[in-house]
Amino acid sequence: MSNSPAEFAIEPIQKNNTNTFPFDPTNPDDWSNPPTTLQGAIDQLARRRQEVILGGLGPGGVFYPNNYIGPGFGSYSSAYVNAYGSGSGFYRVTQAGILSHFSVSNAVPPGSNISIDLQIAPSANPFLFVYSGVTITIGANNYVASNNADMLSVNVDDIIALYNPSFFVGYSPSTIVVTAQFLPNL
Amino acid sequence: MSGSIYAFNTSRYEIAAQLKTKATLTSGQAVKLVEFPSTSGFPVLKLDPATSTDAILGVVPIGTSLTEAVPSRIVGLNSPLIPVLMAEDAVAGDYILVATVDGKFKKAKGADIAQAQLLEDTKSANVGWAKPVLFKL
Numbered sequence: 001m002s003n004s005p006a007e008f009a010i011e012p013i014q015k016n017n018t019n020t021f022p023f024d025p026t027n028p029d030d031w032s033n034p035p036t037t038l039q040g041a042i043d044q045l046a047r048r049r050q051e052v053i054l055g056g057l058g059p060g061g062v063f064y065p066n067n068y069i070g071p072g073f074g075s076y077s078s079a080y081v082n083a084y085g086s087g088s089g090f091y092r093v094t095q096a097g098i099l100s101h102f103s104v105s106n107a108v109p110p111g112s113n114i115s116i117d118l119q120i121a122p123s124a125n126p127f128l129f130v131y132s133g134v135t136i137t138i139g140a141n142n143y144v145a146s147n148n149a150d151m152l153s154v155n156v157d158d159i160i161a162l163y164n165p166s167f168f169v170g171y172s173p174s175t176i177v178v179t180a181q182f183l184p185n186l
Numbered sequence: 187m188s189g190s191i192y193a194f195n196t197s198r199y200e201i202a203a204q205l206k207t208k209a210t211l212t213s214g215q216a217v218k219l220v221e222f223p224s225t226s227g228f229p230v231l232k233l234d235p236a237t238s239t240d241a242i243l244g245v246v247p248i249g250t251s252l253t254e255a256v257p258s259r260i261v262g263l264n265s266p267l268i269p270v271l272m273a274e275d276a277v278a279g280d281y282i283l284v285a286t287v288d289g290k291f292k293k294a295k296g297a298d299i300a301q302a303q304l305l306e307d308t309k310s311a312n313v314g315w316a317k318p319v320l321f322k323l
Binding site: 165166 | 192195197198199200201202228229230256257259
């Protein structure tokens with residue numbers, strides 16, 4: 001495997017208004033910090049954020065109040081985070097890092113604002129799930145929503161589930177997908 | 187509980203926890219911290235039922251029980267509303283504090299330091315909504 005510029009030409013490390021497109025490794029503005037060594041370049045490439053899927057529901061999906069969903073992509077949510085036979089399951093963290101740029105898309109927008117809380121548990125133990133402090137709110141009649149303000153530090157074997165904190169308001173988003181961007185620690 | 191158990195969702199104020207000694211606590215019973223997890227141990231706080239002389243860490247949430255067997259959750263006192271299990275009849279507005287050996291609440295009396303204020307009339311052995319306070323009568 002060589003380290004030719006073509007292999008770097010995947011996407012910019014950090015977009016800014018002086019980026020060239022496609023990625024040009026000879027343009028310092030295409031790097032968050034222009035590397036001075038090959039190792040520096042490899043480190044920066046390794047630290048690009050990766051889009052990860054935290055969970056969701058499949059076609060016809062229903063997100064009930066006070067329920068959980070996860071990457072099981074079932075057709076309905078679960079009242080219990082570790083319930084058998086419904087749309088829960090967990091996102092497992094396999095490498096320490098930071099989750100950010102939380103995003104939701106749903107095929108059928110809600111009629112009123114819907115909040116989705118990220119709950120996190122250490123040691124892959126669903127009995128330890130607690131609110132992570134991160135909430136994504138889907139506005140009424142919106143197909144997408146973002147939370148670009150919060151960042152969540154995660155460790156190996158943390159697990160994440162998505163929770164509807166309302167006791168009364170559920171909705172039928174059909175297919176809903178919750179993603180985040182993961183930046184691994186070096 | 188005269189108000190709905192669904193009046194408020196405490197999930198955003200809950201902490202993973204487990205009892206240290208064998209017991210079963212139900213919604214509204216208060217707990218105290220007895221042991222932090224070690225850095226290499228299982229990452230869950232170890233608690234015991236609070237008594238009248240303890241500073242309470244939180245209470246057991248609605249629909250939850252707390253045992254020594256498996257981790258569960260408590261509601262921290264940073265929650266705007268907490269469920270409290272009363273050991274005597276009280277009414278909305280009464281200041282209350284833990285007064286039994288198993289973390290149940292009674293009305294505070296003169297010179298007591300109240301730990302919560304009831305927000306609804308609550309009979310003995312029932313759970314009611316209260317707001318955390320730290321208030322010397």
